[in-house]
Amino acid sequence: MIRFLLRRLAISVLVALSVSIVAFALLRMSGDLAQELAGERATAEQVEAVRVANGLDRPLPVQYLDWAQRALRGDLGVSLFSGEPAASLIAARLPVTATLALTSMALALALAVPLGVIAATRPNSWIDRVSLMLAVFGQAIPNFWFGLILMLVFGVYLRWTPISGSDTLAHFVLPSVTLGLSAMPAIMRMTRSGMIDALDADYVRTARAKGLLMPAVLVRHALRNAVLPVVSITAVQLGALLGGSVVVESVFALNGIGQLAYQSIQRLDFPVVQAIVLMVSFIYIVLTFLSDIANARLDPRIRLA
Amino acid sequence: MTMPLLEVEGLRVTIDGPAGTLRAVDGVGFSVGRGETLCLVGESGCGKSLTALAAMRLLPRAARMTADRLAFDGLDLTSLPERALADLRGRRMAMIFQDPMTALNPVHTVGDQLVEVFDRHRLGSRAEGRDRAVRLLERTGVRPAAERMGQYPHQLSGGLRQRVMIAMALMGDPELLIADEPTTALDVTIQAQILRLLRELQREFALGLLLITHNLGIVARVADRVAVMYAGRVVETGTPSEVLGDPRHPYTRGLLSCLPGAGRGPRGSRLGAIPGVVPSLVGPVDGCLFRNRCGEAEADCATTAAEAPRTLAPGRIVRCLKAGVTA
Amino acid sequence: MSAASDPFAPLDVDRLAPRTLMVRRALRHPGFLVGTGIVLLVALAALFAPWISPHDPDAQALGRRLIPPVWDAAGRWEHPLGTDHLGRDYLSRLIHGTRVSLIVGLFAAVVSGTIGTVLGLLGGYFGGRVDAVVMYLVTTRLSLPSLMVALALVAAIGGSLTTVVLVLGFLLWDRFAIVVRSAVQQIRSADYVAAAVAAGASPLQVIAREVLPNVASAIIVVATLEMALAILAEAALSFLGLGVRPPTPSWGLMVAEGRQFMFFKPYLIALPGAAIFLLVVAVNLMGDGLRDITAPEGRH
Numbered sequence: 001m002i003r004f005l006l007r008r009l010a011i012s013v014l015v016a017l018s019v020s021i022v023a024f025a026l027l028r029m030s031g032d033l034a035q036e037l038a039g040e041r042a043t044a045e046q047v048e049a050v051r052v053a054n055g056l057d058r059p060l061p062v063q064y065l066d067w068a069q070r071a072l073r074g075d076l077g078v079s080l081f082s083g084e085p086a087a088s089l090i091a092a093r094l095p096v097t098a099t100l101a102l103t104s105m106a107l108a109l110a111l112a113v114p115l116g117v118i119a120a121t122r123p124n125s126w127i128d129r130v131s132l133m134l135a136v137f138g139q140a141i142p143n144f145w146f147g148l149i150l151m152l153v154f155g156v157y158l159r160w161t162p163i164s165g166s167d168t169l170a171h172f173v174l175p176s177v178t179l180g181l182s183a184m185p186a187i188m189r190m191t192r193s194g195m196i197d198a199l200d201a202d203y204v205r206t207a208r209a210k211g212l213l214m215p216a217v218l219v220r221h222a223l224r225n226a227v228l229p230v231v232s233i234t235a236v237q238l239g240a241l242l243g244g245s246v247v248v249e250s251v252f253a254l255n256g257i258g259q260l261a262y263q264s265i266q267r268l269d270f271p272v273v274q275a276i277v278l279m280v281s282f283i284y285i286v287l288t289f290l291s292d293i294a295n296a297r298l299d300p301r302i303r304l305a
Numbered sequence: 306m307t308m309p310l311l312e313v314e315g316l317r318v319t320i321d322g323p324a325g326t327l328r329a330v331d332g333v334g335f336s337v338g339r340g341e342t343l344c345l346v347g348e349s350g351c352g353k354s355l356t357a358l359a360a361m362r363l364l365p366r367a368a369r370m371t372a373d374r375l376a377f378d379g380l381d382l383t384s385l386p387e388r389a390l391a392d393l394r395g396r397r398m399a400m401i402f403q404d405p406m407t408a409l410n411p412v413h414t415v416g417d418q419l420v421e422v423f424d425r426h427r428l429g430s431r432a433e434g435r436d437r438a439v440r441l442l443e444r445t446g447v448r449p450a451a452e453r454m455g456q457y458p459h460q461l462s463g464g465l466r467q468r469v470m471i472a473m474a475l476m477g478d479p480e481l482l483i484a485d486e487p488t489t490a491l492d493v494t495i496q497a498q499i500l501r502l503l504r505e506l507q508r509e510f511a512l513g514l515l516l517i518t519h520n521l522g523i524v525a526r527v528a529d530r531v532a533v534m535y536a537g538r539v540v541e542t543g544t545p546s547e548v549l550g551d552p553r554h555p556y557t558r559g560l561l562s563c564l565p566g567a568g569r570g571p572r573g574s575r576l577g578a579i580p581g582v583v584p585s586l587v588g589p590v591d592g593c594l595f596r597n598r599c600g601e602a603e604a605d606c607a608t609t610a611a612e613a614p615r616t617l618a619p620g621r622i623v624r625c626l627k628a629g630v631t632a
Numbered sequence: 633m634s635a636a637s638d639p640f641a642p643l644d645v646d647r648l649a650p651r652t653l654m655v656r657r658a659l660r661h662p663g664f665l666v667g668t669g670i671v672l673l674v675a676l677a678a679l680f681a682p683w684i685s686p687h688d689p690d691a692q693a694l695g696r697r698l699i700p701p702v703w704d705a706a707g708r709w710e711h712p713l714g715t716d717h718l719g720r721d722y723l724s725r726l727i728h729g730t731r732v733s734l735i736v737g738l739f740a741a742v743v744s745g746t747i748g749t750v751l752g753l754l755g756g757y758f759g760g761r762v763d764a765v766v767m768y769l770v771t772t773r774l775s776l777p778s779l780m781v782a783l784a785l786v787a788a789i790g791g792s793l794t795t796v797v798l799v800l801g802f803l804l805w806d807r808f809a810i811v812v813r814s815a816v817q818q819i820r821s822a823d824y825v826a827a828a829v830a831a832g833a834s835p836l837q838v839i840a841r842e843v844l845p846n847v848a849s850a851i852i853v854v855a856t857l858e859m860a861l862a863i864l865a866e867a868a869l870s871f872l873g874l875g876v877r878p879p880t881p882s883w884g885l886m887v888a889e890g891r892q893f894m895f896f897k898p899y900l901i902a903l904p905g906a907a908i909f910l911l912v913v914a915v916n917l918m919g920d921g922l923r924d925i926t927a928p929e930g931r932h
Contacts, residue, residue: 243777
């Protein structure tokens, strides 16, 4: 297991490195940073002075290393718009997005796993068809539109929920439903196909030949095996939720990092955009690494290899 | 005469497919007495594994089953509710399978999988379950047993895994053991060991043993009685000396001629050296199904009467027009 | 005894060509038929948009703002689906919106399909270090939040149809690479490929003649599913104001424009959103259907 995890860790570090290069490139692509820093009315000499003062006249690799070193120390640059450090801007918004992502994922799992299991035990039954339809639905519905429709129906017509803001947990209900529905289909399909494979496996037949009753066969033997890929896809989807929060946060005016990213992109405040991209990628990398650890814990074939 | 442990009469298993209904098992009948070993022999695809699964009521969902009689110790298995069937499985009737590499659950330890049977059928405390598991592993040759208890299937060789399967089948102290090609997936040297183990355990535990195999060579060594299956039907039954020494069905003779040491056929070759192919079992069929591969077939073989069972002596049944004629 | 019931006769199925079988399976697949039917209708609408639209989609009429659709009491047949806040005919804008969705979906799938297929072929065919590099690229790509990066790129470059197509094309290739790679890995060990290699064919020849034709169906299936993703992504970008430029009628943009009036004119967001949903469902049904038809054994 140690070898497996070390290998995974090495890959994660390498991927983090290449992601940081992409994030760095994104900032450079956005235009002349010196011009942005100096302001629109700066003279050519002033711009050059800013360029030299910020080290922007050095070769790109040197600039990258310099930037990466600072990023490792937690210095993710400064907002062009407000002058605040990007790291503290993100830190202030992170709790909202984390709440949103976790509640969405909880909803998605609560729906996807039982549906996937039931659908797999009764292929082509009505419940299988309904859950597949739900998956097609969740995959195809534009989440900005679904959010607006939910807002209209439950917030405006029925007045059950608040329609925007992030003051109470009730504010998170509609955004979580919106985002949860987008994460549900992949998890549902993975659970269903994993369970179908597991139920087809010889060891499930053995379990039944031992006289085990259905709940034990389903949970202890089939699901216990089918859950391995579900853990991985849940980590992937959780990462995707963070990225997808841009749309949902802007629809529901949630003041999280998605909203921050959107505002910063609109203001062409690229140091902040770069910091957010970097951070969301890192969280994704950490999540997939954690799911590797979880899989190793759950699967003796990896743990004892 | 005492009641047989397992009685099968007129067993039919059909599988609906895109091309039509496949009649995989078509009117199979046999019985296994207490402490008796019956070998069910035939080529792969002849329906012998489905017959075994039907006896456990563990057929896959796609298969449908009917039987004139399917009874375990007088209990009608066709009408027993699923819960009562589950109470029998693992406790009074146990089964081991062909492929030990996939039959054990990869994520649970050997010990847990053994003790699970004990727990499920409430046979005693957990400690007693572990004791019994260790003893059975020891007996089946999975040593050192205490250490193996904590290991996972992927840490064991194929032969050891099949020994674990056998130990697991004995956890409930069953009266009937169904073994579906238990040695086919194993190395030749290990095949003999497992077979010897099964025969010893059968005597030790006074098991009724339904041993399913494609290997007639096994039959002489273990069977009390033999049933030869072809294309979903039992074509010949008898004692090993009757069936092997005086085969009355051309198919049985064909199988015998494929055995190493029986003249033709390379050493160690499996069955299937009989020319021709098994007919399609989709849709209704008439007459003897072996006639396209049979050197002695004649026009009458296509009639319904051709495949009617002929009883030569008690327990000696042959489905061939020429069954009376000695080869 | 008829030939069909003769158990000793060879099976009928053997006589059918694989292509005939595939057509037969397609005609019996309701999801595929419905999905393909809708996609074809949308494609026709896109092709003939100028001729079938009742009005110029960009023509503003300040006197005719926010007319509701005909099923509303205040609706008029002149504008069957009403007008937007600038008095533009909603039906005409919806019809022209098919063009943006289909163009983005199609060309983004072509761009991402090309990148992903090349990477997948390389990784699957050569294995070893090449494969490690390909998988590393895929992992890196998956680690980047694609919608955020797409938004940032469009903002940096400037929104246009071409930008959107290219940005999405460069961001959505991962699934192509993964699917093609594993398909090639399977084919790589097949006898006919080994034979071609043994006969001295160069890797490029083997890939072009033996491998590519055999992964084509997998590529087409992924392409339809990626097309659906690209259509959704374009809608989201345009909704956030960083997709195609107004006044180009894009369904995502129409939802964004209708948003400020949605509380009293809900049709402004309901109609274009439903259009996106319907098209994406149809493309997905088509893709799922194609998968069932070309690889019936891998149904789940």
